[in-house]
Amino acid sequence: MNKAELVSKMAEKSALTKKxxxxxxxALMESVEEALVAxxxxxxxxxxxxxxRERKPRQxxxxxxxxxxxxxxxxxxxxxxxxxTLKEKVNA
Numbered sequence: 591m592n593k594a595e596l597v598s599k600m601a602e603k604s605a606l607t608k609k610x611x612x613x614x615x616x617a618l619m620e621s622v623e624e625a626l627v628a629x630x631x632x633x634x635x636x637x638x639x640x641x642x643r644e645r646k647p648r649q650x651x652x653x654x655x656x657x658x659x660x661x662x663x664x665x666x667x668x669x670x671x672x673x674x675t676l677k678e679k680v681n682a
Contacts, residue, residue, distance in 0.1 A: 626668055636675040642666050 591599070593615070601611035622640050625632050632640040645665045652658040672680075 634673070636673050638673045638676055639671045641669050641671070643669050 597608055597612045597615055600606070600615060601608045604611065606614070622632050626640060626642050629642065631642075643666070645667055647664040648662050650660050650662050652660055
């Protein structure tokens with residue numbers, strides 16, 4: 591499902607226009623993004639949790655030249671952990 595299909599489904603289920611559903615979806619995505627950038631965690635009970643995890647610096651190998659060792663810097667990665675209710679529905 592892509593964004594346009596999700597907007598259509600949201601509009602159908604909520605009796606909103608597609609334009610209003612898209613505004614709501616964009617507002618949700620922007621709010622989650624702002625919270626993650628600020629270092630906060632976003633918990634949606636029954637759905638899941640959005641969080642940011644720190645990746646430590648490490649060494650890796652260049653795939654084109656396996657003898658060459660490269661330094662991979664530390665970074666932050668957004669992650670999503672599905673909630674219990676969502677897991678149960680997917681596995682049913």
